[in-house]
Amino acid sequence: MSQTPEDFRKSISTVDSEGKRVWVYPRKPKGRYHNWRTIVAIILLAFLVGTPFIKMNGQPLLLFNILERRFIIFGATFWPQDFYLLALAFVTGIVGIILFTVVYGRIFCGWVCPQTIFMEMVFRKIEYLIEGDFNKQKALDKMPWNSEKLFKKGLKHFIFFALAFGISNIFLAYIIGVDELYTIITDPPEKHIVGLVAILVFSGVFYWIFTWFREQVCIIACPYGRLQGAMLDKNSLVVAYDYIRGEIRGKFRKKEVRTEGDCIDCHQCVQVCPTGIDIRNGTQLECINCTACMDACDSIMDRVGFDRGLIRYASEDGIAKREPFKWTPRVISYTVVLFGLVALLSSLIATRSDIETTMLQARGNLYRKTEAGIRNHYTITLINKTVEEIPAELKLENVEKGTIEIVGGDLTVPRQGKVSRTVIIIIPRESLSGMITQLNIGVYNSASGERISTEKVKFLGPQSRK
Ligand code: SF4
Ligand code: SF4
Incomplete structure (x- = not known):
């Protein structure tokens, strides 16, 4: 041949x-x-x-602990809850590399x-x-x-x-x-x-x-x-x-x-x-x-x-x-997409909360009648992404009467760590609005008084208010 x-x-x-x-x-x-x-x-x-x-x-400065699913990038800790940010950063990186390769x-x-x-x-x-x-x-x-x-x-x-x-x-x-x-x-x-x-x-x-x-x-x-x-x-x-x-x-x-x-x-x-x-x-x-x-x-x-x-x-x-470098439609479109992704990623990182709170009804939770009122159980998990220890407290925001009890210790979240506790809430029957009452629980930094978040949970009770 x-x-x-x-x-x-x-x-x-x-x-x-x-x-x-x-x-x-x-x-x-x-x-x-x-x-x-x-x-x-x-x-x-x-x-x-x-x-x-x-x-x-x-x-x-940098840590990619895939075993504990904890990433530290230039001092900022990323937890599994932040993986959408890492996924977006990954996509931005890929588009960046493609753009860079198309040009250079x-x-x-x-x-x-x-x-x-x-x-x-x-x-x-x-x-x-x-x-x-x-x-x-x-x-x-x-x-x-x-x-x-x-x-x-x-x-x-x-x-x-x-x-x-x-x-x-x-x-x-x-x-x-x-x-x-x-x-x-x-x-x-x-x-x-x-x-x-x-x-x-x-x-x-x-x-x-x-x-x-x-x-x-x-x-x-x-x-x-x-x-x-x-x-x-x-x-x-x-x-x-x-x-x-x-x-x-x-x-x-x-x-x-x-x-x-x-x-x-x-x-x-x-x-x-x-x-x-x-x-x-x-x-x-x-x-x-x-x-x-x-x-x-x-x-x-x-x-x-x-x-x-x-x-x-x-x-x-x-x-x-013998032509100099030209901006082709492909380079222009990649650049637009890249800038869009960078802007989105930057705004998400800038608005990322330092404390991540999850409050859920405890597994198998059923209301109980007590002398003080109706009792419900919840679990709360706080993840602290900062390098300072944060003492937290909970407040009932939309119900005047009622008590909150934290079981298993206080709500102090260690630096770059997390804490999980059981929360018992008791509310007098007359303060409930039916079988299901929507509660707004304010999570506060007890040292600074600053509100961290407001958690919305359902409170179960009997049909009758008496
Ligand atoms: S020596 Fe030249 S041709 Fe070979 S890999 Fe390097 S740049 Fe490419
Ligand atoms: S002169 Fe030709 S063969 Fe020699 S290094 Fe340059 S390109 Fe290669």
Whole structure:
């Protein structure tokens, strides 16, 4: 069968014609974009590692405790009752990412994604340090198992597993908090078997990803990567080869008048690619926008005396028609939806109450006749989302006579905690309006006198008022 220029799209770069994995040995990247990415990676890694240790009002800055269904985001606690906010924040985030991708392509993958940062900026750098650049790594892999190979591979895998162990501890700290993690680490192992097994399983998964699975995460596993084809259009900014300027390719020959394009077919852009593609074929699913090929090509352009930017951030239309960025109807509509969602989310967060109150009739509640009147049972739950302890009290708002008794302690709600109590309400018969009387119960902060909420409950009584 004859080959066509689009044949490379029929398979991915890391799988051969027999379906076997093609191991990628990328050349060590260097250049101005790589330097900028290194700075960004250091800042993001410092944030990721440092955040679990930062506390605000005695609470972690960020906590995603899915076990207790309690989330803390920049000091604000979110309970299951606030999940509609988290769901809305999630939808806003997805629309934001889609909008960002439509305009800026996969910049997130190259600059911010934790997978790329850990793989390219941590694990790969350690690999270069121990095993050398791509050609030395290839030679080492082909070498028989002698003392040099044993030492280098052993050292690399030991450091990789130690790092994976560290990463899994950091992620666990985001789930259970550093204090709980410290307890697991320092207590005798038999007291936290489940926690320790979880840490080891996560460490094994991270070790496997960064040692073996690597770029396959971006190519076949990551849903964001898989959706690129649907999100990118001809105006999206991507890492692109300027084929108008670069073609026809031809070797560089000193002192000869050049009749070909600016691409000297040196393959440096291909050698540095961590996903093993040739960006000169056009935008591809595998490209994570890591900028390594831009740096590699710029250094070649400098060497041969041509302008930089043969491979650069540009849109497909920008290259084909020499057009600047355009606001397409898709970008405008995503922007409108995004702003709408952000406004809705902000107003819901701003109006979120600090105390969540739920008052319900106690299970199996039937009225009882007493000397003082008719008695009904309720349960009340107060959730305090603030970092201050709140003493609360209840008042009958729409019935003049009657008493409220709290059973099982007072109604003081601990900071970022909750309290549940049984409430007994007794109302004289003559104050009831029938078999069912609607009661308005005011929930007050007894320290400040401020009303927290008004709970509406049904009070059951006999048919006759006598
Ligand atoms: S084509 Fe360039 S930007 Fe894309 S992954 Fe390869 S080296 Fe990185
Ligand atoms: S690095 Fe630049 S000049 Fe060399 S092959 Fe790639 S595009 Fe062509």
